[in-house]
Structures are given as structure tokens and as C-alpha cells.
Amino acid sequence: MKAGLAFGIALAMAAPFAVQGQDSMGMTKGTLENLGEDTYGWRVGTARSLIVVGEDGVLYVDPISPRVAKDGLAAVRTITDKPIKYVVYSHQHWDHILGAKVFKDEGATIVSHVACLKHFYRHPHPDLVLPDMTIESGDTLSLGNRDVQMLYFGPNHGDCLVVPWIKHLGMPFVVDLVTPGFIGIGLMPDYDPGEWVRSLKEIERLPFEQFIAGHATAISPKSVLAERRMFLEDIMAIVKREHDAGTPMDEVAAKIDLPQYKHLAGYGTSFPDFVKRLYTYYNIGW
Numbered sequence: 001m002k003a004g005l006a007f008g009i010a011l012a013m014a015a016p017f018a019v020q021g022q023d024s025m026g027m028t029k030g031t032l033e034n035l036g037e038d039t040y041g042w043r044v045g046t047a048r049s050l051i052v053v054g055e056d057g058v059l060y061v062d063p064i065s066p067r068v069a070k071d072g073l074a075a076v077r078t079i080t081d082k083p084i085k086y087v088v089y090s091h092q093h094w095d096h097i098l099g100a101k102v103f104k105d106e107g108a109t110i111v112s113h114v115a116c117l118k119h120f121y122r123h124p125h126p127d128l129v130l131p132d133m134t135i136e137s138g139d140t141l142s143l144g145n146r147d148v149q150m151l152y153f154g155p156n157h158g159d160c161l162v163v164p165w166i167k168h169l170g171m172p173f174v175v176d177l178v179t180p181g182f183i184g185i186g187l188m189p190d191y192d193p194g195e196w197v198r199s200l201k202e203i204e205r206l207p208f209e210q211f212i213a214g215h216a217t218a219i220s221p222k223s224v225l226a227e228r229r230m231f232l233e234d235i236m237a238i239v240k241r242e243h244d245a246g247t248p249m250d251e252v253a254a255k256i257d258l259p260q261y262k263h264l265a266g267y268g269t270s271f272p273d274f275v276k277r278l279y280t281y282y283n284i285g286w
């Protein structure tokens, strides 16, 4: 992979460079982001894989897709020759986890939370590699001098999402529960809204000042996570109020006025889908 330097990414507390890979057509394959000591992001589009390098090998969270994983492995090889020890699935959604085969072929152990297994059996995919090892909350994957602890907060975005805690940075890698700069995912088919808020509150109680996100901006202050939680609480309160008052579902989105969140992408346009999900939540209890 050809590597060049780019200085366009502003990351608080992170090293100020990114290496960009390009294919033969000059298209950007992805960006290797330096996120702190022995810690990197491999970003393609808005999706990010997390890379932690230790004495014993590499931990790689979310292979994304076969193509992104292949380029991600090449990106890792610009950093270290150490073996890929673990590939962790943050949760069961295909947009984060396809592509592990390229790492498995190198001898990596594929890891997910135990609660993901039922989804993998129920919804197989030709590019999905089943985990070799399952974890439960609090399990730590060691790379010798670096440890990454798998925190689990129960159902929220699906029911098997883990939040890797990068011990030496004191930072969590938070996938899909918050997307910095964005209002969120509209229809949220398997988000549990109430459990999502609860999980964010529990994550907020962890001792960190910044977190790494699975999409968009790499490193954000804790306040961004809190803002997502407050937005959810505010929009849920409005939908509940209108639901309980008997307002037809189709009329609720027009009643939402939360100017404090207008800077977030998707403000307004994502509300109809949000409302459908939340109205259902208050109508049937899920």
C-alpha cells in the first residue's frame, strides 16, 4: 500500500497525522488515524475499525467488509508486523463485521459477545465468519502490555453490543450508540430506546473525558455522548406526550422543536422515522 501524509484531521489529544492509502485509480481506500499510543482507527467512508497494538499482537475491532478489511490489514502492516491476535465484533450488524476472513486466514481469533451467536445462526451471510470465542461483560483481551476490556451494557443497539475499553488510554470505543455530529439513525429497527438511554447513562459514568466513535469524528469529548442521551430523552418525552394525548403518529414529527440540536446532521429530516419507532415503543411497550 502506498502511504502519504495528510494533515486535514483535527483530533483532540491524538497525534496530528493520518496516512491515506490510494488504489491504482487514485481513489482513497481509507484513512489510518493515529488515535493515541498504540491505538489507531482505520476509517473508510464514515465507518471506523479500531486497531490496538500490543507486545503480543494486534486487536482489531470491526472488519466492516471484505474490501475494507483487506485494506485495513494492509494499513496495519504499515504500523507493525505483529500477528493479528483478536478480531472483535462490536455487535451483530453486518455493516460492521463482514470481512473477518482475511484476518482469520492470518491466524486471528474471532471474538463476539455470546448474545450475538443467535443472530449469526438465524441470519447467516456468506462473508460472515462465526466467532471462535465468545465473551461476556468485563472480559479482558490481553495483548501483553496492552489490555482491552469488553464492557457490555445489555440491550441497547441490538442486544450484543460491546464497548471496548482501551485501558492504557482510559477511553471507550463506542459504536452506533452515538455518532458525533449526527442526530442518529432514523428507523432504529433493533434499538431499544429506553435501554439505549440507560446504556448511555451507564457509559457516561465511566471515568473518561474523550471517546472514540465507530462512525464519523474519531475522538470526541464525553459531552457529545451526553448530548445524544439528552436528545433521546427530549424527543422521547415529546413523542410520549403526543402519543398519550392521542395525536396521530403522522402529525407528531411536525410538533418537534428542539433548537438546541439543530447543529446535528439529520435534524428534522430524520424525525418522521424516529417518531414511528418511538410511537410504537409507547404503543406496544417495545
Ligand SMILES: [Zn+2]
Pocket: 091, 093, 157, 176
Ligand atoms: Zn449497528
